[in-house]
Every structure is written in C-alpha cells, then in structure tokens.
Amino acid sequence: MKYLTEQELLDRAAGLGGYWTRAKARARWPYMQRAIELLKETGASKVAEAGTEGITLTSSSTVIPGKPELDLDRVPWPYRDKQFDCFVALQVWEHLRRPRDAFREAARISRWAILSTPFEWGPRETARKNHRGISLSRINRWAGGRKPRTWRLVAEPDRPEKRRIVCLWHFGEGGNKR
Numbered sequence: 001m002k003y004l005t006e007q008e009l010l011d012r013a014a015g016l017g018g019y020w021t022r023a024k025a026r027a028r029w030p031y032m033q034r035a036i037e038l039l040k041e042t043g044a045s046k047v048a049e050a051g052t053e054g055i056t057l058t059s060s061s062t063v064i065p066g067k068p069e070l071d072l073d074r075v076p077w078p079y080r081d082k083q084f085d086c087f088v089a090l091q092v093w094e095h096l097r098r099p100r101d102a103f104r105e106a107a108r109i110s111r112w113a114i115l116s117t118p119f120e121w122g123p124r125e126t127a128r129k130n131h132r133g134i135s136l137s138r139i140n141r142w143a144g145g146r147k148p149r150t151w152r153l154v155a156e157p158d159r160p161e162k163r164r165i166v167c168l169w170h171f172g173e174g175g176n177k178r
Helices: 006-016 022-042 099-109 136-142
Strands: 047-050 062-064 084-090 110-118 150-155 163-170
Touching: 006 022, 022 084, 022 110, 022 150, 022 163, 084 099, 099 110, 099 136, 136 163
Parallel strands: 047 062, 047 084, 084 110
Antiparallel strands: 110 163, 150 163
C-alpha cells in the first residue's frame, strides 16, 4: 500500500485549490502523519476514509462520499459488517449531529478506526463553536464509553496552541461489543 507523503500532500493541495492551500496542508500534515503511522501499525489493507477533501492517506482508500457532517449521521451506512480493515475520519467527528451513532457504524464496518479532532480549543484558537471544548472524556462519550487503544496530541507547526488529538480504536472481529 502506498501512503501519502508530505510532499505529495503539498503538491496535491496546490493543485486542488478550494479548501486546500499550501499553508493549510502544512498545518495539517502533523496529524495526518500520525494517522498514517497508526494506519501502518494496524496492517490495514482495506481502508475507508471520510472527509478527505480530495486527499486520501493511501492510494487505495475507499472514499466515503458526500459531506461527512450530513451523510455520516445517516445510519446505517451502506457497507457490510467488517468490510474495511480501518475507517479513518480526520477533523470530521466534531461536525456530526449524531457522533455516537456514527461511531457505532464505524465499529460495525471496520476492525480499526482512526479519528482526529481539535483538542481543547477555546475562543482564542477558533471562532467555530463545534471545534471548542473537545476533551478525551467527550470523545469517549461519542464512542459510547469505548476508550481508544492509543491517542496522541499533535500541535500545528506554527501555532502550538492549536492541538489535535489522534485516536485509534480496535474493534476486532465483533465490531459492536464493548
């Protein structure tokens, strides 16, 4: 499996325009890099990604189509149980109206999940209210009490106060069991 590199991210961001800028790509690379490290640890060969804005972490990922903040709230998702080895959603969960239902679906369709969100941002870090106050305990509530197997805080290179948390869950074969 071929994984995204920092240079590929910068090049693709420049080519896509719209959401992506080189500055935005540079700021996002640290948490994307951490997600790639975790993805490699899982050994996943079938990966589903939501909210990619046109840039996936692997060359062979299945992109979950649509606007994640709308479509991931519609459950059940149109995928078979354990269809994917890993489900990835970076900077998506904070936009969902029904994050707990969506998390159950991630557990149903995959053996692993990697999620990232802003971490404990306040008004200084963002004007967007859905990005504020996200803590590990809030993430655990979204996950229905399931604690991640591992997590790490990652800061933006030029703004260390803007940290993101990258979490990994393992669901094994059973998916929805706690």
